[in-house]
Amino acid sequence: MNVINKIPGPILVFMGACCLSFGGLIVKSFEGSTLWQILFWRSLFFSLTVLLFLVITYKKKLFKAFYDSGLPGLFGGVILSFGFCGYVFAMYNTTVANTNFIISTQILFLAIFGYLFLKETISSITLASIILAITGVLLMVGNSLSPGEMSGNLAAFSMPITFAVLIIIVRKFPTVDMVPAQFIAGVSSCFIGFLLSEKLMISSHDIFLGFTAGFFQVGFGFIFITMGARSTPSAMVGIIMLSESVLGPMWAFLFAAERPSLFTLIGGGVILFAVLLQFYSLLFSNKKEKIIN
DSSP states (O other): OOOHSSOOOHHHEEEHHHHHHHHHHHTTOSSSHHHHHHHHHHHHHHHHHHHHHHHHHHHGHHHHHHHHHHHHHHHHHHHHHHHHHHHHHHHHHHOHHHHHHHHTTTHHHHHHHHHHOOOOOOOOHHHHHHHHHHHHHHHHHGGGOOOOHHHHHHHHHHHHHHHHHHHHHHSSSTSSSSHHHHHHHHHHHHHHHHHOOOOOOOHHHHHHHHHHIIIIIIIHHHHHHHHHHSOHHHHHHHHHTHHHHHHHOOOOOOOHOOOHHHHHHHHHHHHHHHHHHHHHHHHHHHHHHHOOO
């Protein structure tokens, strides 16, 4: 915990985005499992991962950690569980391109919510980065967008909205540890998967993928993001999170032999430039503060 706390917030968010970027590759690798079975096993291992992290961090003060997270933690956890369910539902009921594009709108929700609820101003560099990032996303998935299933498209919006709400709560209450909220989200979505699955048992191959998704992808992914967002402006979180869109196709190329299109490469380069521009603005502002002090 102390080691993680020493890592700068934007770097933690980027580490979380790297973990989440394996989501598409993992979901495509499941063999025969229904969406609700995937939700159950992924959420089960996610919950156990977060619980293990909390036990190691708080030891005998575990229950106090949940109590101290209070209503913000409870509300954030329940809200995020809807996002988890919506993501899995969308992956099976609309195109991958539609899902990825809709999730990328989190950058707009974070900027808007940050301004409305936290009075966070958006610098000219951040605004330019947002425009660049959205342009990059459109280049990456523009040719693949389709009407899709309306239910899947609407479900996909649950992820960027609930994620933005969670980050705003983290920013609003920076002294409150919101990692317990991750456990609540995991247990809630696991329960929903349990209720909607006709049977829980799946192949050992898919159970391993559920473990990989729950432990590594969303487990450490959301732990890093939740902790990093405490000290990172909301709009910057959204921009850095779009690095997930760049890394996802790269993993698909390396591990699944999916060759990215020219537009995917160009769009990914534009998004990467927007992310690097944000890190540059962060370094520039830190140097400016040191000079003033």
